[in-house]
Amino acid sequence: MLPSVATLYTILPFLLSFVVILVFCIFYVRRYRNPYESDRCATITSIGALFVSLLTCALIPVDIFIVSYMKTSDGDFKDWASNLTQRMVIENAVLYSYYTLYSLIFFCILIVIPFVYFYYEEKSEEGFTSEGRLCSAIKYTLAFLFVAVTLLLIGAFIPLQEIPSAVDNSTSSNSSEWINELRFIWDDFSRNRGEDALSMVLSILTSFGVLLLIVYTGFGMSSFPIGLIRGTKSARLEMERIQESHLTNQTRINGLRDKQRIGSKLTPRERRQLSKLEENERIITLEEQYLLTYRGSLFYKLRNLVRPLQIGIGFIAASLSLIVWISLLLTNIDKAMNSLGMKMGYALPKRSLPNPIDIILVAFQTVFPLDYILIILMALFFIMATMSGVKNLGIWFFFVRLYKIRINKSTPQALLLLFSTLMLSTLGMNILFYCISPQYVSWGSQHYIQTIANTTNHTISDCNSNTTRENCTMTRVSVLLVRFFYKVWFFGAFYYWSMWALIVISFLSALYVIIRPTKSVTEGLLDDEDLEQSDEDLRA
Secondary structure (H helix, E strand, O other): OOOHHHHHHHHHHHHHHHHHHHHHHHHHHHHHEOOOOOOHHHHHHHHHHHHHHHHHHHHHHHHHHHHHHOEOOOOOEOHHHOOHHHHHHHHHHHHHHHHHHHHHHHHHHHHHHHHHHHHHHHHHOOOOOHHHHHHHHHHHHHHHHHHHHHHHHHHHHOOOOOOOOOOOOOOOHHHHHHHHHHHHHHHHHOOOHHHHHHHHHHHHHHHHHHHHHHHHHHHHHHHHHHHHHHOEOOHHHHHHHHHHHHHHHHHHHHHHHHHHHOOOOOOHHHHHHHHHHHHHHHHHHHHHHHHHHHHOOHHHHOHHHHHHHHHHHHHHHHHHHHHHHHHHHHHHHHHHHHOOOHHHOOOOOOOOOOOHHHHHHHHHOOOOOHHHHHHHHHHHHHHHHHHHHHHHHOEEEOOEEEEOOOOOOEOHHHHHHHHHHHHHHHHHHHHHHHHHOHHHHHHOOOEEEEEOOOOOOEEEEEOOOOOOOOOOOOOHHHHHHHHHHHHOHHHHHHHHHHHHHHHHHHHHHHHHHHHOOOEOOOOOOOOHHHHHHHHHHHHO
16 A cells, blocks of 8 residues: 555645646636526536546646655665565556546546437427436437447457567567557456456547547637637727627618608518628627626626736646646657557657756646646646537537637537537646656656666666566556557557647647637627527517
C-alpha cells in the first residue's frame, strides 16, 4: 500500500477536486438550463454526466503522481515500492478506478442519457401517459442497449494482433525493446477477454470523441480565449443603434400603413416590404428587451471590475492554447520522423524533439501540487473550449443542426446531448493529453540508473519506452492506450492523423475568430422560438 504521506498527497487533492468539480457541474448546468422547461431527471443526469467526465480527467494526475512517487530523484525505487508485487497492487487499484469511470461513461452514453432523452421527448406529445412515456423510452433505449452488447461482443471475439514470441534479426533495436515492454503489458492485461471487450467499446467511443474534439475543441481553443479578450460591443452603443433602427423602421412602416389606410392599394412589392419591416420590428424589439435586461444585470454593473479579469483569463487561456498547439505539432512531427510506424500505432519509444508541455509538467512536479493544478486547469480549459465550440456551432446531426446552446434557454434535450458530447470529448481528451505530453503522461518525473556501455559507470536518465518494467513503471492510462494501439493498430493510426486534423482546424479557426467582427451582446440570442413566442404574445 502507499505510505501515509503519499496517500495524503494523493487523496487530499483528489477530494478537493471532487468537491470543486461537483460545485462547478451544478453551477454550469443551472447556468444553461431553461428554468421554464427544466426537468429534474434531465438536470440530474446532465450534472452526473459532466461530473463523471471531469472526474475521469482528474484521475490522470493522481495516476502520474503515484508512479512518480515510487522513485527517488536518484533513480532508485523507494523502500515501500521496491517489491514488484506491491507495485502491481497499487497499479491495479488505479487501473480499476479507470475501468470504473470508463464503465460509467459507457453506461451513461449508451443507456442512461438515451432513456432520459426519449422519456422527456415523449412528454411534449399529447395523449402519452407516464406509463406510455416509460414504455416508449424503454423501447428506444433497447436499441442503444443492442448496440452496446454488439460492441462488447465484437471486442470479446474479434481477433487481435498478437505480441510476437520472438523478435527476428531484421527488427530495429527500438522496435525490439518496445515489443519486449509490450510483452509485460500483455502479460498483465491479456488474461481477461472482458477487458478486451471494454477496451474495444471505449476505443470506438473514443474515436467518436476525437472527431467531436477536432470540430468543437479545435474551434473553441481559439473562440474561447479570443472571445474573452475581445469581449462584446458596447451595450450603450448597441442601444443607440437599436433605437435608431427602431425609429427608421417604424417611420417606414407608418408610411406604408398610412398609404393603405387612405385607400391606396399596396403593390405586391410594397406588401412584401411591409411584411419584412414588421418582422424586423419584432427582432429589434426583442433585441431591445435583451439589452435592457443585460444592462440591468449585476454583471453589467460590475463590468469595470469583471472586464479586466476576463481579459487576464483570456490571455492565460490563449497562452495555454498556443503552448498546447505547439506541443501537439512537435509531437506529431516527432512521430512522423521517429515512431515505429502505422502498424505499431505510431508509438514513440523516446521523445527526440523538445515538448513545451512535457518540460513544464515535469519541472512543476518537483513542487507539489503545481503539476496537479496545471493538469486540472488544462482539463477545464479543454472543457471550456469544447463548450465554446458547441455554443458557437450548435449541436449537429450530420448536416442538420438539432439544438442551439444558450444561457438560461437550453431545453432538457439540448442539455443531454450537450453533456453526452462532452463525455465523448472527454474520452478524446485522454488521447489529447497523451499526444501533447507523452513523456509526462507515461512516466511522470521518474528516472532510472543506466549503465554506460562497456564501462562500470552509471548515469541517471529519464524513463522512456526503452526501459524495462524493473526500472520504470508506466502510468495505467498510458498502458491502456499503448496496449490497445498495438493490438488494434487502426486506432493508434486514426488518433495520430486525427491530431493532425485538430492542428489544422484549430489554426484555421484562429484565423477566422481573429478576423471576424466583434460580437454584439444579443448575437446568438434570437432564434425562431423567440419569434414564435413573440407572435403568441402579440396574439394574446
